[in-house]
Amino acid sequence: MSRPQLAEARRVRAVELFEEGASNAAIARAVGVCAESVRRWRRLWEQGGVSALRRRSATGRPPKLDDAQVETVRSALARGAQAHGFEADLWTLERVGAVVEQVTGVSLSRASVWRLLTGRLGWSLQRPERRAVERDDSEIARWIAHEWPRIKKGP
Template identity: 35%
Template sequence: MGAPKKADWREERRKRAWELKRQGWKQKDIAGALGVTEGAVSQWMTSGREGGEEALKAHPAKGATPRLTAEQQAQIPAVLAKGASAYGFCGDIWNSRRLAVAIKREFGVSYHPDHCGYLVRKLGYSMQKPVERATQRDEQAIKCWKTQRWPHLKKSRAGTPHDSLCR
């Protein structure tokens, strides 16, 4: 079955403290026996007195409700499969900003681009970062420079630069 969740053992510890208090134990002794502070035991006892044993149970963490429903989140892979160009972007590469725009168009929900990256990772995908290069870039000239010019510009082992091919 696997190990119990953290909330489960903490809940059991609170219930055990409640049980020990009912048996007449002092809060100081309960804290020592359970390895917690007296303040923690005091808070548990207050909760128990006010809400009974129900108040000692684990409660799911509170947080903001997701803006996208689980069904909508499950549709994100389909949005990605359409490709970025289907949403008016140049090229089919996705990034967080583009996905934020696509989610807004598809579902009418605004998300910060950083959160879009989180959503995608949660679904088991990863965002691509486009390589931004100048449109005037000349790959042949770069290759030539790296193989012919650069070796002559590097310093020799003695510390003096090589003579360059052209100045």
């Protein structure tokens, strides 16, 4: 159950207890909130009934991309960066922003691209390993086992 759903469930339980005639202190203990919250809920309930204590939809500016556009972006990003003409198969905020604009026609700021990736798409920050292509792990192990002790020992 999400946090808003849990809060609404507490308020609905409080209404049931209001209707049973329970005291504010008893209701506060029963639902796990402070007495001031119960007093506020009781005033709202007396003025507007149960609907006054129901959860309201989120306010604020609506997102620039609707759910269908987000899924279009998801499938475009799943094809990889090279499929969109980038040299390396590595995503940056600028590259993702360019793909979003290309497939949806919506221009997003870097911050909005970050929120899209981490929030709505569920991606996380990944950093590539900095490792030489020519790296030879067996030669490194040999050097650490044989050469390093000799060098450390000194002349």
